[in-house]
Amino acid sequence: MASSNRTFDLAVIGCGIVGAACARAGTRAGLRTIIVEGSLAGGGATAAGMGHIVVMDGSEAQLALTLYSRRLWQQLIPELPEAAEYRSCGTLWIAEHEAELELARRKQAKLAGQGVACEILDARQLMEAEPCLRPGLAGALRVPDDGVLYPPIAAQWLWQQAQNAGAVMRSGAIVTRIQEQAIHVAGGDRIQAGAIIVAAGSQGAELIPEIPLRPRKGHLLITDRYPGFLRHQVVELGYLQRAHAGTESSVSFNLQPRATGQVLIGSSRQYSHDRAVEPDVLSRMLARAQSYVPRLGDLRGLRAWTGFRAATPDDLPCIGPLPNRPHIFAALGHEGLGITTSLGTAELLLAQMLGAEAPIPAGPFQPARFFIETSPAGHA
Amino acid sequence: MPETFTVFINGQPVTAGPETSVAALLLRERMVNRRSCAGQLRAAFCGMGICMECRVTIDSDAHGLGCMTFCRPNMKITTL
Amino acid sequence: MKTGSVTIIGAGPAGLAAAAAAAPYATVTLLDENPGPGGQIWRAGAGTTTAAAELWEPARQAGAQWLGGCRVVAADAHALLLENATGAQRLPWEKLVLAPGARERFLPFPGWTLPGVLGAGGLQALVKNGLDIRGQRVMVAGSGPLLLAAAAFLRSQGAIIAGITEQATRRQLAGLAWASLVSPEKRKQASGLFRQLRGVPYLTHCWVEAAEVQESSHKNSGWLAAVRLRRGNRRWREPCDWLASGFGLAPNIELARLLGCALAPAAEGRPSSIAVDDFQLASQSNIWCAGEITGIGGLELSLLEGRIAGLAAAGQTALARRWLKARDRQRHFARALARAARLDAELRRLPGDETVICRCEDVPLGRLREYHSWREARLLGRCGMGACQGRICSDITGWLWNWQYDTTRPPVTPARISTLALMAANAEKASSSEFIL
Ligand SMILES: Cc1cc2nc3c(=O)[nH]c(=O)nc-3n(C[C@H](O)[C@@H](O)[C@H](O)COP(=O)(O)OP(=O)(O)OC[C@H]3O[C@@H](n4cnc5c(N)ncnc54)[C@H](O)[C@@H]3O)c2cc1C
Numbered sequence: 001m002a003s004s005n006r007t008f009d010l011a012v013i014g015c016g017i018v019g020a021a022c023a024r025a026g027t028r029a030g031l032r033t034i035i036v037e038g039s040l041a042g043g044g045a046t047a048a049g050m051g052h053i054v055v056m057d058g059s060e061a062q063l064a065l066t067l068y069s070r071r072l073w074q075q076l077i078p079e080l081p082e083a084a085e086y087r088s089c090g091t092l093w094i095a096e097h098e099a100e101l102e103l104a105r106r107k108q109a110k111l112a113g114q115g116v117a118c119e120i121l122d123a124r125q126l127m128e129a130e131p132c133l134r135p136g137l138a139g140a141l142r143v144p145d146d147g148v149l150y151p152p153i154a155a156q157w158l159w160q161q162a163q164n165a166g167a168v169m170r171s172g173a174i175v176t177r178i179q180e181q182a183i184h185v186a187g188g189d190r191i192q193a194g195a196i197i198v199a200a201g202s203q204g205a206e207l208i209p210e211i212p213l214r215p216r217k218g219h220l221l222i223t224d225r226y227p228g229f230l231r232h233q234v235v236e237l238g239y240l241q242r243a244h245a246g247t248e249s250s251v252s253f254n255l256q257p258r259a260t261g262q263v264l265i266g267s268s269r270q271y272s273h274d275r276a277v278e279p280d281v282l283s284r285m286l287a288r289a290q291s292y293v294p295r296l297g298d299l300r301g302l303r304a305w306t307g308f309r310a311a312t313p314d315d316l317p318c319i320g321p322l323p324n325r326p327h328i329f330a331a332l333g334h335e336g337l338g339i340t341t342s343l344g345t346a347e348l349l350l351a352q353m354l355g356a357e358a359p360i361p362a363g364p365f366q367p368a369r370f371f372i373e374t375s376p377a378g379h380a
Numbered sequence: 381m382p383e384t385f386t387v388f389i390n391g392q393p394v395t396a397g398p399e400t401s402v403a404a405l406l407l408r409e410r411m412v413n414r415r416s417c418a419g420q421l422r423a424a425f426c427g428m429g430i431c432m433e434c435r436v437t438i439d440s441d442a443h444g445l446g447c448m449t450f451c452r453p454n455m456k457i458t459t460l
Numbered sequence: 461m462k463t464g465s466v467t468i469i470g471a472g473p474a475g476l477a478a479a480a481a482a483a484p485y486a487t488v489t490l491l492d493e494n495p496g497p498g499g500q501i502w503r504a505g506a507g508t509t510t511a512a513a514e515l516w517e518p519a520r521q522a523g524a525q526w527l528g529g530c531r532v533v534a535a536d537a538h539a540l541l542l543e544n545a546t547g548a549q550r551l552p553w554e555k556l557v558l559a560p561g562a563r564e565r566f567l568p569f570p571g572w573t574l575p576g577v578l579g580a581g582g583l584q585a586l587v588k589n590g591l592d593i594r595g596q597r598v599m600v601a602g603s604g605p606l607l608l609a610a611a612a613f614l615r616s617q618g619a620i621i622a623g624i625t626e627q628a629t630r631r632q633l634a635g636l637a638w639a640s641l642v643s644p645e646k647r648k649q650a651s652g653l654f655r656q657l658r659g660v661p662y663l664t665h666c667w668v669e670a671a672e673v674q675e676s677s678h679k680n681s682g683w684l685a686a687v688r689l690r691r692g693n694r695r696w697r698e699p700c701d702w703l704a705s706g707f708g709l710a711p712n713i714e715l716a717r718l719l720g721c722a723l724a725p726a727a728e729g730r731p732s733s734i735a736v737d738d739f740q741l742a743s744q745s746n747i748w749c750a751g752e753i754t755g756i757g758g759l760e761l762s763l764l765e766g767r768i769a770g771l772a773a774a775g776q777t778a779l780a781r782r783w784l785k786a787r788d789r790q791r792h793f794a795r796a797l798a799r800a801a802r803l804d805a806e807l808r809r810l811p812g813d814e815t816v817i818c819r820c821e822d823v824p825l826g827r828l829r830e831y832h833s834w835r836e837a838r839l840l841g842r843c844g845m846g847a848c849q850g851r852i853c854s855d856i857t858g859w860l861w862n863w864q865y866d867t868t869r870p871p872v873t874p875a876r877i878s879t880l881a882l883m884a885a886n887a888e889k890a891s892s893s894e895f896i897l
């Protein structure tokens with residue numbers, strides 16, 4: 001095989017949206033790049049995610065990474081193909097009652113402090129903005145510049161950009177082992193590269209066992225086409241609390257308008273390795289969505305599926321070199337935000353690899369925080 | 381149910397019976413029920429609830445299955 | 461005394477036979493998405509045909525319950541999730557007989573999406589459900605014995621049959637006829653059909669190359685105007701009001717797959733079916749399968765399989781055993797017929813790059829050439845993502861490129877969100893939307 005004898009500057013393992021973005025960034029930096037994908041490119045978590053491009057403020061670092069990434073997406077929008085279905089629908093963070101509206105105000109202050117356009121809607125304004133919601137909700141925080149896209153096509157576009165710039169794509173090749181400057185592919189092949197990025201999604205821990213990734217399963221269900229039914233991505237404000245409550249399985253209200261007129265209904269969280277759609281979780285999730293949008297009950301659901309978010313203990317991704325093997329870089333652990341943060345991850349990683357100035361502080365994302373022996377005290 | 385009654389297709393009264401499915405009625409009237417997502421005209425195809433081509437607005441249901449739904453008095457069918 | 465309860469899904473010949481056989485020994489519930497029993501062959505609009513009534517009446521008198529007009533949209537090891545026009549319901553089950561029948565197989569050609577082009581069984585079903593085709597010209601095209609049955613029925617309803625085209629060659633058909641000669645019932649049926657179709661052109665090794673659209677000035681603008689036919693080197697045009705086209709049948713396996721029933725070993729060029737043992741028991745305990753779901757076999761085989769499944773599910777194995785031989789004989793004919801029916805490779809060339817393959821999402825053949833698997837075509841090309849969930853196009857891509865349809869998940873058919881919210885055993889009851897049995 002031609003590719004295996006050659007030496008590359010950069011080998012990216014995994015062609016989900018994160019790997020595709022890294023490969024594109026690599027070729028843009030002039031690196032001879034190979035992408036090695038074990039199964040179907042874009043067929044992992046990237047095929048299952050909602051594709052909400054969203055600013056999230058779970059922590060300072062998360063806010064910095066999502067905001068930076070959203071800016072990068074906005075720069076790309078004019079170039080994306082129509083099939084990537086980008087729509088700037090904005091996010092409505094729903095406050096169910098007065099106490100939550102207070103939370104919304106605090107969130108607004110925090111986002112506005114970072115220069116994020118956002119506004120508080122009162123009950124009446126909320127009903128005007130999104131008439132399908134049930135009456136009686138206290139209000140919402142609207143973040144108008146959030147958007148949605150179709151992740152598999154966005155990922156495909158990213159890796160095609162890399163390919164057009166000379167990157168080699170090697171699909172159907174499962175990486176079994178990584179060394180300092182080489183990777184081993186099932187079947188005995190060995191690929192040499194100056195640097196290696198592990199972007200293997202929830203399977204990343206198989207290659208870098210020090211990073212404690214756990215698959216956090218999510219359910220989604222999509223409806224037939226109902227153009228005009230929903231205008232914004234609508235999420236309950238308690239989403240983060242519910243999402244990370246740490247209980248056995250949690251469901252929260254999260255609705256997304258697709259460019260096709262379909263409504264994508266989310267979502268659930270539970271630690272699990274089992275792909276099966278669980279009737280119990282699915283029906284709880286749908287009941288919750290219906291409690292916010294009563295007319296949703298009459299829409300027809302076409303298909304349900306599950307996906308795995310790669311979760312880390314501190315809910316931040318690993319973006320940086322391994323402390324014990326500096327030529328190996330992790331781009332792992334993006335949990336429920338990897339579509340959004342793929343672009344920012346790629347830039348942040350390349351900056352570290354090339355010794356350039358980091359666009360946002362890289363400290364909180366260092367894999368070293370999970371390498372107990374080698375990480376300096378207090379770093380975790 | 382009476383032997384024949386009136387249903388409305390796009391507001392126009394049409395006579396139908398309880399033994400007639402919505403899809404059969406539309407074919408009888410040579411009315412296309414929907415446009416495909418790329419804009420092509422489509423009418424019932426499989427006749428047995430599989431292909432979903434006969435989807436049409438029946439009363440308030442935007443994607444009623446025309447071939448599996450029988451006419452009822454005053455039913456409102458909205459096509460395209 | 462009755463022991464246990466048997467729930468039967470599908471009220472065609474197999475399901476009705478199962479109900480009749482099981483009803484004396486078990487508490488039977490028979491359910492179907494159509495308003496009355498009969499299935500495809502004994503369909504009677506909102507009523508019941510005599511043939512269906514002959515099986516249903518004794519079952520009913522033995523206490524069997526009828527649940528019409530409701531669809532099974534999901535199922536697990538304990539309960540079925542049913543939806544009807546107004547509500548939904550979780551129905552617990554103990555023993556299950558799956559008899560959901562088959563759908564038609566369709567092959568694409570330019571114009572196959574035009575209004576006025578239907579399945580052969582499809583047009584028949586719509587006429588049974590109230591479409592009046594008296595005096596209208598119908599072209600019947602495709603493959604298999606269903607074409608004859610559909611043409612004879614349509615003719616009996618006043619249609620003018622412009623012709624029947626069968627893609628198989630005369631020699632292949634001679635093989636088929638030989639296979640069916642061994643079955644007296646099949647021989648009787650065939651000669652009866654040909655008698656009813658006297659005077660109708662029946663063309664072998666002939667197919668529709670394209671369907672033409674009515675011009676914009678015509679009152680039926682946008683509808684089918686004519687078909688272009690081909691037989692060897694001869695090509696000609698045949699005006700018609702309707703095209704009834706089908707290429708045999710494919711088992712409805714989705715619900716069985718959802719319940720974990722294993723597939724029968726794949727037979728080349730034939731659609732998948734569910735594996736069963738001698739007593740029609742599937743790979744899952746307490747689930748029996750009967751009729752076309754176990755492989756296309758026609759009326760007699762479906763009746764026998766239904767009877768055996770019904771008796772076995774009701775715990776009457778000894779009684780069921782009596783019918784095994786007759787069933788095996790029918791199954792033997794069915795297999796011989798299936799082996800003889802081959803689709804001409806030339807048919808693969810009919811669709812052009814612009815011909816839509818996935819009708820729900822309007823994905824044309826040219827686009828699909830970019831992909832290498834069903835999953836890739838779904839994910840990147842939206843093929844099979846629409847309301848039918850690939851039921852029409854996956855048969856085609858399977859035939860064109862041997863792509864395998866991958867997984868079945870709930871819901872198995874589009875269902876209201878309010879219905880799906882009831883899927884869990886402990887779902888909070890949305891009592892307003894529930895219907896009472
Ligand atoms: C934004 C968005 C919009 C979408 N819109 C639609 C839509 O409009 N219509 C639609 O139908 N889908 C839609 N999807 C879903 C889409 O089909 C897939 O992304 C979905 O995640 C997985 O389904 P799949 O059929 O592609 O793959 P799967 O069938 O899940 O296959 C995944 C792989 O895992 C294996 N696998 C899956 N389940 C099991 C199991 N239980 N046991 C063993 N192996 C298993 C399969 O064999 C396969 O190799 C959408 C997805 C996204 C992200």
Ligand SMILES: Cc1cc2nc3c(=O)[nH]c(=O)nc-3n(C[C@H](O)[C@H](O)[C@H](O)COP(=O)(O)OP(=O)(O)OC[C@H]3O[C@@H](n4cnc5c(N)ncnc54)[C@H](O)[C@@H]3O)c2cc1C
Nearest residue numbers: 014016018038044045046049050052175201218338339340
């Ligand atoms: C239900 C759900 C909803 C979500 N919603 C959103 C959302 O709205 N917004 C958002 O931003 N994010 C969302 N996400 C998160 C997002 O989908 C993921 O974070 C993102 O897709 C991760 O991309 P990835 O490239 O890291 O992983 P993946 O897409 O899983 O890609 C990893 C790739 O690596 C390959 N691979 C793995 N191991 C090997 C190996 N050894 N050798 C070769 N190849 C290998 C795999 O085959 C795969 O293709 C959601 C996730 C889920 C599950």
Ligand code: FES
Nearest residue numbers: 427431432434447
């Ligand atoms: S005509 Fe195919 S589903 Fe109704």
